[in-house]
Structure formats: C-alpha cells, structure tokens
Amino acid sequence: MSPIKSRKKLKSSEVKYGLPSEVVFCKRCIISNQRPNSTVEFKNTKEDKKETIAFGRDGICDACRYAEYKDTQIDWKLREKELIKLCDKHRSKNGYYDCIVPGSGGKDSAFTAHVLKYKYGMNPLTVTWSPHLYTDIGQKNFTSWIHKGGFDNILFTPNGRVHRLLTKYAFENLLHPFQPFVIGQRNIGPKFAILYKTPLIFYGENQAEYGNNIKDNDAPTMKESFFAQNTTLENLFLGGVSAKSLISKDKISLNDLNPYIPAPYKEIKKLGVQVHYLGYYLKWDPQECYYYASKNTGFQVNTERTEGSYSKYSSIDDKIDPFHYYTLLIKFGIGRATNDAVQEIRNKKITREEGVALVHRYDQEFPQKYFKEFLEYIDLAEDKFWKLINSGRSPHLWKKEKGEWKLKHIVK
Amino acid sequence: MNYKNKKNIAIVDYGVGNLHSLTKALGHFGQNVFITEDADEIRVADAIVMPGVGAFKSGMEGLKIRGLVNTVKDFSKTGKPVLGICLGAQLLMSEGYEFGKLKGLNIIPGKVVPFGKIKEKVPHIGWNEIYPATKMGWSKTLFELIRPNIDVYFVHSYMFKPKDRKNILALTKYGNFEFCSAIKKGNIYGCQFHPEKSGELGLKIIGNFIKLI
Amino acid sequence: MKKIRIIPRLDIKGSNVVKGIHCEGLRIVGNPKDLACKYYKEGADELLCMDVVASLYQRNLDFNLLKSFSDGIFVPITVGGGIRSTNDINSALRAGADKVAINTYAIKNPQFLNEAVKKFGSQCIVLSIEAKKRPDGGWEAYTDGGREKTGIDAVQWSKKAIKLGVGEIILTSIDHDGIRKGYDIELISAISSFSPVPLIVHGGADSPDSFLDVLKKCRPEGLSAASVFHYGDFSIKDIKKHLFNKGFPIRYEL
Numbered sequence: 001m002s003p004i005k006s007r008k009k010l011k012s013s014e015v016k017y018g019l020p021s022e023v024v025f026c027k028r029c030i031i032s033n034q035r036p037n038s039t040v041e042f043k044n045t046k047e048d049k050k051e052t053i054a055f056g057r058d059g060i061c062d063a064c065r066y067a068e069y070k071d072t073q074i075d076w077k078l079r080e081k082e083l084i085k086l087c088d089k090h091r092s093k094n095g096y097y098d099c100i101v102p103g104s105g106g107k108d109s110a111f112t113a114h115v116l117k118y119k120y121g122m123n124p125l126t127v128t129w130s131p132h133l134y135t136d137i138g139q140k141n142f143t144s145w146i147h148k149g150g151f152d153n154i155l156f157t158p159n160g161r162v163h164r165l166l167t168k169y170a171f172e173n174l175l176h177p178f179q180p181f182v183i184g185q186r187n188i189g190p191k192f193a194i195l196y197k198t199p200l201i202f203y204g205e206n207q208a209e210y211g212n213n214i215k216d217n218d219a220p221t222m223k224e225s226f227f228a229q230n231t232t233l234e235n236l237f238l239g240g241v242s243a244k245s246l247i248s249k250d251k252i253s254l255n256d257l258n259p260y261i262p263a264p265y266k267e268i269k270k271l272g273v274q275v276h277y278l279g280y281y282l283k284w285d286p287q288e289c290y291y292y293a294s295k296n297t298g299f300q301v302n303t304e305r306t307e308g309s310y311s312k313y314s315s316i317d318d319k320i321d322p323f324h325y326y327t328l329l330i331k332f333g334i335g336r337a338t339n340d341a342v343q344e345i346r347n348k349k350i351t352r353e354e355g356v357a358l359v360h361r362y363d364q365e366f367p368q369k370y371f372k373e374f375l376e377y378i379d380l381a382e383d384k385f386w387k388l389i390n391s392g393r394s395p396h397l398w399k400k401e402k403g404e405w406k407l408k409h410i411v412k
Numbered sequence: 413m414n415y416k417n418k419k420n421i422a423i424v425d426y427g428v429g430n431l432h433s434l435t436k437a438l439g440h441f442g443q444n445v446f447i448t449e450d451a452d453e454i455r456v457a458d459a460i461v462m463p464g465v466g467a468f469k470s471g472m473e474g475l476k477i478r479g480l481v482n483t484v485k486d487f488s489k490t491g492k493p494v495l496g497i498c499l500g501a502q503l504l505m506s507e508g509y510e511f512g513k514l515k516g517l518n519i520i521p522g523k524v525v526p527f528g529k530i531k532e533k534v535p536h537i538g539w540n541e542i543y544p545a546t547k548m549g550w551s552k553t554l555f556e557l558i559r560p561n562i563d564v565y566f567v568h569s570y571m572f573k574p575k576d577r578k579n580i581l582a583l584t585k586y587g588n589f590e591f592c593s594a595i596k597k598g599n600i601y602g603c604q605f606h607p608e609k610s611g612e613l614g615l616k617i618i619g620n621f622i623k624l625i
Numbered sequence: 626m627k628k629i630r631i632i633p634r635l636d637i638k639g640s641n642v643v644k645g646i647h648c649e650g651l652r653i654v655g656n657p658k659d660l661a662c663k664y665y666k667e668g669a670d671e672l673l674c675m676d677v678v679a680s681l682y683q684r685n686l687d688f689n690l691l692k693s694f695s696d697g698i699f700v701p702i703t704v705g706g707g708i709r710s711t712n713d714i715n716s717a718l719r720a721g722a723d724k725v726a727i728n729t730y731a732i733k734n735p736q737f738l739n740e741a742v743k744k745f746g747s748q749c750i751v752l753s754i755e756a757k758k759r760p761d762g763g764w765e766a767y768t769d770g771g772r773e774k775t776g777i778d779a780v781q782w783s784k785k786a787i788k789l790g791v792g793e794i795i796l797t798s799i800d801h802d803g804i805r806k807g808y809d810i811e812l813i814s815a816i817s818s819f820s821p822v823p824l825i826v827h828g829g830a831d832s833p834d835s836f837l838d839v840l841k842k843c844r845p846e847g848l849s850a851a852s853v854f855h856y857g858d859f860s861i862k863d864i865k866k867h868l869f870n871k872g873f874p875i876r877y878e879l
Binding site: 431432436466467511532541568569585587614615 | 628695697715724820
C-alpha cells in the first residue's frame with residue numbers, strides 16, 4: 001500500500017525543520033516518518049534540516065526492519081564471543097579501570113555496568129553527567145546503583161548558572177531544552193577516558209536501533225564525529241548559537257566552555273578511544289534491563305507513570321526530561337508514549353493495537369508536574385513559553401480548531 | 413458411550429450464576445449437559461441443576477421473568493433428581509431474607525437467613541469441612557462414600573434453616589458456629605457449598621448426583 | 626474449621642501470563658492454560674486471574690481466553706481487569722469466573738460496587754486494591770495496573786467499599802510486588818486489623834517462611850503469590866505442607 005498522499009502540495013513554508021510534508025505511520029510500530037535521527041548536537045542550529053527515519057515501500061520503518069533482523073539474522077552467540085574477546089583484550093590485570101561506563105543509574109546503565117563487571121569480569125569506572133534537575137527517584141536510583149550495584153563513580157555537575165543559560169537558549173532557539181544535557185552526556189565518556197587513560201567506553205544501546213541510518217547498526221562503535229571534534233569558537237554551537245557569539249555578547253566566558261567542548265580528535269586518536277555499544281554484542285531489551293536492574297542494583301520505578309506516557313521506568317531522573325519529550329511532540333508530532341510504545345512493539349511486549357490505545361490516551365498529555373520549576377529554571381515567563389511552543393508547531397502537523405491546537409494526523 | 417444412554421441434565425439459567433464452571437464439572441462425566449431457560453426443555457430433562465451465584469432477590473426475579481417458578485416446582489414433584497447449589501439451593505426453600513423478606517420456591521420448607529452476629533468474618537469464603545448431621549451417615553445419599561470432614565468450597569453470607577431436621581444432610585462448623593451445609597428431601601438436594609469448585613472430591617459428589625439419575 | 630487459602634495469581638496480558646515488578650514490566654512467564662492446570666493439580670485453593678492491562682488499554686479482559694483455560698479447573702477462579710459494568714460481570718461469570726475483582730472503575734464510580742452487589746451478591750464481588758506507601762505516612766490507592774495515582778487513602782477506601790457491600794478484599798502491595806522480600810506486613814495489618822470481610826494479600830512472597838510470617842502477624846484469609854510460583858522457587862504443595870506442619874488450618878493431604 002502506498003503512503004498517504006496529501007491532498008494538496010504543501011508550500012515549503014508550511015513545513016518546518018525540513019521534515020517530510022506527508023505524514024505516514026509505520027504499519028508495524030506506529031512511529032511516524034517525522035521522527036528525526038540523532039544529530040551532532042554541537043553543530044545544531046535553528047536552520048538545520050532534520051534527517052528523518054526511513055520507511056520502506058511496504059510502509060515499514062527502518063527501526064522495525066532492524067528489529068526483525070535482530071530477531072532472526074544475528075548470531076548472538078557469535079556476538080557475545082566478540083564481546084568476550086574485546087573484554088579479554090582490555091581487562092585490567094593490575095586493578096586499574098579497564099572501561100568507562102557513562103550513565104545515570106537508570107535501568108540501561110545499571111544493566112550495562114553490572115553485567116560488564118559481574119559477568120564479564122571488567123573493572124568499569126562509571127561516570128555520570130548530572131541531570132539538569134534531579135528527581136527524587138532519580139537520585140535514589142543513582143545512589144542505589146553505586147551502593148547496591150557496587151561501582152566507583154564520578155559525578156560531574158556543570159556550572160549551574162551556565163547550564164541554565166544554555167538550556168534557556170536551547171529552548172528559545174531550538175525548542176530543545178535537553179540539548180545541554182545531551183552534549184555533556186556524550187562528551188563525558190570520552191573525556192574521562194582520556195583523563196583516566198582508559199580508552200574503552202561502553203554505552204548501552206545504539207540509537208540507530210530507533211531509526212537512525214540502519215547501516216549504523218552494523219558497527220559496534222559510535223561514529224567519532226558524534227563525540228570528537230576539532231572545535232573552534234566558530235564551529236561550536238550551544239543552544240543554537242556559536243560559542244564565539246555567546247562570548248562576544250558577554251553571555252558566557254571562555255572559562256565556562258570546558259564541559260561542552262568535545263574531546264579533541266588528537267587526544268582521541270592518541271589514546272585510541274573507542275565507544276562501543278553493548279547492544280551490538282548482547283540482544284538489547286529495555287524491559288529486561290529493568291528486571292535485571294531491579295534485581296541487581298536496587299533500581300526502582302517511579303511511583304506513578306511518567307506524564308505523557310504509560311511507563312514508570314523510562315527516563316525518570318531529570319525534571320527537564322518531560323519537556324524534552326513535549327518539545328518533540330510539538331516539533332515532530334511524536335510524544336513520549338509513542339517513543340515508549342514503539343520500542344515495546346518492536347520487542348514484542350505489546351501489540352500495535354495496544355500501542356495505539358496508549359498513544360491516544362497519553363501522547364499529548366502536558367507535563368504539568370514540573371512546569372513551574374522548568375520555567376523558573378530557564379527564567380521564562382509562561383506566556384513566552386507558549387508563544388515559543390506555538391511558533392514551533394509546523395503547519396503540516398498542527399491545526400487550530402475552536403481555539404485549540406490539534407494534531408492533523410494521529411496514528412490509527 | 414452410546415449417545416442414547418446419555419442422561420439429559422438441564423442447568424437452569426435464571427440470569428445469574430457461574431454457568432461455565434458448572435457445565436464443565438457436569439460435563440466431566442460424559443452426560444448431555446445443557447444450559448436452558450426453556451420450560452419445555454427443563455420439563456423433559458432427566459435431572460436439573462439450579463446454579464448458584466447471586467442474590468436471593470435477583471434469583472427469584474430471574475425465575476419469575478422467565479416463567480420458570482412453576483416449572484421448577486413441578487419438576488421437583490416428579491421424583492427426578494434436583495441439585496441446588498448455593499443460591500440455587502437457597503431458592504428451593506420457603507423464604508429468603510436477603511434484601512428483605514422474599515418468597516422462595518418452597519420445595520424444601522425452611523428459611524434462608526443471614527449468619528447473624530457471629531465472631532467470624534462474613535461472607536463465609538473458603539474451604540471448610542462438611543460432616544453428617546446424624547449417626548446414619550451419608551449412605552444412600554448424594555454424599556455416599558464421601559469421607560466425613562472433607563473440605564469443600566463455601567462462598568456465602570446466608571445459610572439454610574430447614575423447618576424439619578430430617579432435611580438436614582450435612583453440617584459445618586464456622587468458628588464456634590455450626591450451620592446446615594447441605595439439605596435433602598427425597599431426590600432433591602441442596603448444597604450450600606460448591607461441589608463444582610471443590611476439586612476432585614467435589615467432582616465425586618457431582619458424580620454421585622449423576623448416579624441418582 | 627475454615628482453611629487458609631493459598632492462591633496463585635496469574636497476571637494476564639493478551640494470551641500470556643506476565644509478571645512485573647512494582648506493577649511494571651510485562652515479562653512473559655507462561656501460558657494461562659498450562660499454569661492454571663499446573664497450579665490446580667498442585668493443590669491451589671483458588672486461582673486469581675487479573676488482566677493487568679485492561680484498564681490501561683481501556684478494553685475488556687478476554688472472556689474467550691478465560692473460557693479456554695478455566696476448563697478442567699475445579700476450584701474457584703476470581704477474575705479481574707477492566708470490569709466496568711454488570712454486563713462485564715455477567716460475561717465473566719458465564720466464562721468461568723466465580724468471583725469478580727474490581728479496582729479502577731470502582732474507585733471512579735464507587736456506587737457501581739453497590740449496584741453489582743445487589744445484582745450478584747456480596748460473595749461474588751471482590752474489591753481489588755493496589756496500594757503504595759506515601760512518603761508522609763499511610764497508603765495511596767492506585768488504578769490502571771498500578772500506574773495512576775488517585776489521591777485516595779487505601780485504608781479509607783477499603784472501609785467505604787465494605788460499607789457498599791463487597792464480600793472480600795484483595796490487597797496488593799505495589800511496594801513489595803515482584804521483589805520477593807516478604808509480604809508488606811505494615812500495609813496488611815492496617816486493613817486486617819478491622820476488616821469484617823475476608824482478606825487476600827498479595828505482593829512480596831519469597832520463602833515458605835514469609836507465608837508463615839504474614840499468617841502469624843496478620844492472619845489474612847488468603848495468601849496470594851505469583852513470582853515464587855511462576856519462577857519455580859517452590860511449589861504450592863511445598864507451601865501447604867510447610868504451613869500444615871506448623872499447625873495452621875490448611876487443606877492438605879498427607
């Protein structure tokens with residue numbers, strides 16, 4: 001069946017972010033073709049056109065295609081052997097750290113660190129880039145990770161004032177308040193790797209599984225361009241603004257940039273830093289990570305479901321996080337429930353029909369709980385917040401009906 | 413088994429009841445078991461079962477709406493076996509006191525009354541023992557060859573109070589309180605408990621009922 | 626003497642039995658028919674079958690599925706999940722349920738309990754409570770499979786529901802669910818101390834001694850468990866034997 005044809009040809013001004021003008025939903029998993037792929041965040045500017053998830057002619061998205069491939073074509077025993085070989089090569093003989101595991105103590109990093117240490121005999125140093133604003137449950141799980149799971153950990157918290165300012169700009173310019181977090185989180189592993197002269201870094205799953213270029217799944221490692229650069233003040237963009245511009249306008253100083261500058265290529269190459277995805281070697285199942293983390297690191301779900309979704313265990317440690325997902329809803333028409341559901345559909349935990357019911361019920365829910373705190377954090381008045389949000393709605397996705405904004409296309 | 417030799421057992425559908433469980437338990441013995449609210453089908457059956465989940469008032473109303481009050485009464489006079497279970501058994505009595513005083517089918521004289529002020533929790537839910545009311549035991553009754561003091565499953569807030577002690581077939585102790593857990597009048601039986609939910613021993617009781625046919 | 630009931634619990638989603646932790650997670654642990662049969666043969670006194678996503682997905686539990694696995698099970702089955710009308714209750718009873726457990730819809734429409742009790746009798750209507758400890762004391766009742774807060778105090782709600790006529794209460798501790806660290810004695814005591822209707826407790830069973838512990842401290846009428854049975858930590862027979870040997874009234878053949 002061919003994709004939905006739009007009734008009229010849309011003007012380019014009616015389609016924001018360079019997104020496909022027709023909205024199509026995957027027949028298997030309910031993601032829409034508006035889903036953007038991962039970006040190199042420190043190059044992200046307002047004018048950027050988004051690369052989006054690819055769909056086949058059969059109406060099935062690349063992420064589903066990969067999930068099928070994962071289930072049927074990959075020899076996981078062989079992949080595990082590769083992991084063991086990699087671990088054997090790097091495993092410490094003198095008690096020193098042999099790998100870096102960036103994470104927060106959420107279910108995915110809890111699983112990654114624990115299985116590497118206690119099953120594969122590695123000696124990980126866990127490194128944490130602090131959430132913008134810790135939730136109680138996030139703090140609890142982080143502590144539990146270290147004390148119950150049993151890991152050495154370095155928590156890096158960036159200068160709060162700078163971080164807040166960058167978050168403000170990221171929200172105002174890009175409708176992407178999570179950007180400073182993402183930048184820091186991607187930087188921290190390689191930078192500590194260099195500092196501790198430990199070249200091997202492990203993340204959990206490859207974001208490619210969720211719809212980036214499907215070929216990215218073929219490699220166990222992250223592309224260097226995502227975490228290493230030869231940055232200059234001109235080519236480093238924070239909150240959509242060049243660092244040079246930020247400094248010249250006295251918004252931040254050169255001293256404030258350290259956490260946001262990615263590791264230089266030279267150092268990465270010299271040490272031979274490699275970022276591996278554990279999800280390449282072990283068949284990744286976020287739900288099973290939950291069970292594992294619950295058992296082994298004392299990970300606990302939130303007391304209530306996350307606003308905008310049905311899940312109680314996905315991404316629960318940062319109060320800014322719900323606004324990250326909310327801005328995804330505004331920009332791409334894809335809410336948090338969709339994000340959680342598509343992964344569970346692909347992993348065969350829920351059916352497409354069940355996913356649709358969840359999306360209809362939760363996807364557009366506004367994250368009221370931390371709204372006031374969020375506005376205070378980025379020092380923004382509520383009316384300005386809504387003005388920015390509404391200006392971020394692409395006309396090809398949103399329409400106004402009786403004074404209320406409605407999505408033009410909702411998955412069926 | 414030759415279809416011709418199968419007995420026809422009608423489960424009276426009067427609008428409330430765990431019909432599925434009962435059908436399966438009776439069906440376990442290879443007989444022709446069917447659920448019906450049709451007076452004619454009930455009349456010609458070889459035996460009938462009155463199922464048992466619901467309130468006395470709903471039960472009687474259910475029978476009345478379907479025009480089955482006289483059907484069941486007439487059947488009980490034929491000498492063919494009748495098995496009432498829980499509510500189904502309570503309806504066989506003269507009066508019930510759930511949500512006010514109501515007339516029952518008056519097949520076995522007596523009342524259906526609440527537990528009243530007892531120490532134990534109400535409803536009486538769970539497995540409890542039944543034992544014979546008299547030294548005669550259970551020979552030639554529904555509980556033939558059933559060992560006394562077996563556990564069967566109860567779930568009720570009201571109990572039988574037969575007028576005639578001869579109609580008391582089994583007793584049960586709930587805490588310090590003893591009550592009538594099964595009634596009998598000729599070939600008409602009423603169990604306060606659920607034999608179809610009492611495991612393998614309960615199935616034996618049902619098997620005995622079928623043997624009466 | 627009335628016996629204490631050992632009740633395995635099957636959380637059902639679609640056609641599978643699943644088991645979560647703190648009421649989250651849908652890991653498949655088996656097939657309803659196989660597990661129901663297994664537990665019946667091992668001597669389960671009752672089965673508890675809850676569709677854990679019916680309210681979440683706003684649909685009904687699968688009555689056909691219920692019919693298919695309740696065959697051959699000659700002990701009582703309590704069924705719950707998405708019960709929203711007397712029609713639903715009737716359908717459940719016709720499909721093999723003996724009792725019906727209600728949570729989400731009852732909290733939103735308490736009078737429904739009264740309506741159901743009038744039609745089907747107290748002994749058929751069970752109140753299901755999912756309770757989570759509040760940071761400042763007391764317990765909050767949750768709905769939709771442990772996902773939605775209600776702001777309602779669980780203990781107060783149980784009192785109200787008892788007044789409305791429910792015949793039994795199934796009390797699940799969200800805090801102890803799936804973690805196998807013992808029953809939630811504090812929560813259970815809060816209700817068992819006054820409840821005039823039978824209480825079945827769930828959440829946290831780990832060893833035969835945890836069953837013993839909760840009986841000694843709270844004396845609920847029914848002990849429900851899932852993880853320990855589904856994962857094969859021990860069998861229903863093991864539990865019953867243990868409790869029987871310790872002098873508790875249990876339906877058990879030596």
